[in-house]
Amino acid sequence: MAEQSPMQKFPLIINGERIDPVAGLYTDVINPATGDAVARVASADPDDVDNAVAAARAAFNDPAWRNMEPLERSKVLYAIANKILAHAPELAALEVACSGGTISRVMALDIPAVADLFMTLAEEVKSYPFVTSLSPRPIPEMCHTQVWKEPIGVCGLITAWNFPILLFCMKVAPALAAGNAVIVKPAESTPTSSVRLAELISEVVPKGVMNIITGRGSIIGEAMSLHKGIDKISFTGSTDMGKRVQRNAAETLKRVTVELGGKGPAIVMPDANLDLVAYGALFGVYINSGQACESGTRLLVHESIYDTVIEKLVKVSGQMVLGNPNDPGTSMGPMTSASHGESVLSYIKSGVEQGARIACGGNRAEIAGCEGGFFVEPTILADVTNDMKVAQEEIFGPVLSVIKYSTTEEAIEMANDSIYGLSAGVWSNDLVKAQEIARELQAGSIWINDWHMMRTDAPFGGYKQSGYGREFGKYSIDSYVETKAVNIAFESDYRKKSLYSILHKRFS
Known part of the structure; x- marks a missing residue:
């Protein structure tokens, strides 16, 4: 019998070096499509956090990095982008194996997006107003004033499990563009692509500027958000955990950016292109098997076209291909875990109990060759009302709630009737009217006749309990400067x- 090759081992990256955690502990990383262990990753503790903070502080205190000229920093950001592109197949393979995201999505969307993000900031940093001169003025006396924007210091960056590389870069890129040193804590279930990318970035930046520690959020995330040596926390995750991060950060008045949950509403106007709606709205909710915070999970449809829209949605849903995420022909992969899959199914059940109708899907799917994964059928719930649990709480799965409305005013009111405000949209051929509606929607990203249309030079972030602060483009740098x-x-x-x-x- 051929001897099995050992699983790849991912240590911590601290001060530019691969090191074992202080306690020497490693845990398995599980492929959600098969249930098999695919890697071993370091399990850090607070002592490792202390070591990472010390390395990051020493790197930040070096003026060669902190005060680097924008043109030189631009070259560093471009070098990182080139590293990502050069290692794209490797990073994508790691991403798919631990997250369950499809290879077609990671290679066509995630990798190009993160390389583009570093390139965008490489240009933005050249003109970013790190120094601005105000006009001289005689009151209270003739004087000259400059406004300086300086890096905050040591930044703790905590990412979620659903888009590991993308979320990693959304935080790391602006933090480095501003001149900070960083410590990244990726989600414990999907750390491998982030650790490898941190190692690649460490080859470009000075020692200690890029550090990554892996382990349980309840231990490492907690230690980071409370640590006196960390000046800024950026967190992506659930709203409940975002609140905890805020409370912990308040102990030392850390600067905080949080990108949290969502319950994106999309208003379908009577004049909308309904074929575009069917494909576009399902793209908005089925990408990454619905495991995206900005998903369009509430579809508000005018009563005059409601039945037709349901019919078209069901037809397009039937074309989805559930399968092995490594297969380029797969549309949707698994839920991140069995427990999360059960949670998604429980939401579907609650919708039915409250009066919703399953138009399609609603069950667990068995996939040949992926028997150890937890797959949920693409699901459309019809006859949903906006007060139902499925319309108010974040399901984080491939479930679309379709809600009927009579007037535009009613649709806007229902769209805004949510604790969340991350994304929203309008489907209409009347672009002027669509923009008028967009003005009334309470969300950080509004899409008209599309969804997930995210540019790396446009701001991304939430209203209300979806968080605050903005990521992407020059707007993201604002969150990493004093x-x-x-x-x-x-x-x-x-x-x-x-x-x-x-x-x-008296004057003498």
Whole structure:
């Protein structure tokens, strides 16, 4: 019998070096499509967090990195983009094996997007207003003022499991563009592609600028959000965990950015192209098997076209191919775990119990060759009302809730009737009217006649309990800088200082 090759081992990356965790512990990474262990990853503890913070602080304190000229920093960002493209097949394979995302999506969307993000910031950093001069003014006296934007310091970046590489780069790219040192904590179930990418980035930046520690969020994420040596936390995950991160960060008044849950509503107007709606709305909810925070999970359809839209959605849903995510012909892969799959099915059951009708799907699917994975059929729930659990809570699975409305005002009211505000959209051939509706929707990203149309130079982030702060483009750099005003006085004769007489009643 041929001897099995050992599983790949992923240690921590601290101060530019591959190191074992202090406690020496490693855990298995599971392929959600098969249930098989595919790698061993370091399981860090708070001592490892301390070591990473020390390395990051030493790197940040070096002015060669912190004060690097924008043109030189641009070259570093371009070099990282080129590293990503050069190692695209390797990174994609790691991503698919641990996350269950399809190879077609990772290679066609995620890898190009993250390379483009670094290239976008490589250009933005050249013109970013790190130093701005205000016009001289005579009040309170003639003076000159500059506004400086400087890196915050050591940034703790905590990512979610659904889009590992994309979420990693959405945080790392602007943090490095601003001149910070970073410590990344990827999700414990999907860390391998992030660890490898951190290793590649460490070949480009000075030692200690790029660090990555892996392990349980309840241990490592907690330690990072409470650590006195970390100046900024950026977190992507559930709204409940985002609140905990905020509370912990308040202990030391860390700067915080959070990108949290969503329940994206899309309003289908009577004049919409219904074939475009069928394909586009399902793209909005089925990509990554519905495991995306900005998914369009509520479809608000005018009563005059409701039945027709349901019919078209069901037809297109039937064309989805569930299967092995490594197969380029696969449309949708597995849920990230059996427990998450059961949670998705329980939401579908609750919808039926509250009066919704399953138009298609609604069950677990068995996939030949992937018997160890948990697959959920693409599901459409009709006759949903906006007060149902499936319309208000984030399911994070391939489930679309279709809701009927009578007037545009009613649709807008239902769209905004949510604790979330990450994404929203309008389907209409009247683009002027669609923009008027977009003005009324309470969400950070609005799409008209499309979904998931995310540009790396456009801001992305949430309203309400979907979080705050923005990622992508120059807007993301704003979250990783402090702002300082530097004032220069022109008057050197203390007797002529206009305000000194308020205190000094006599001048010698």
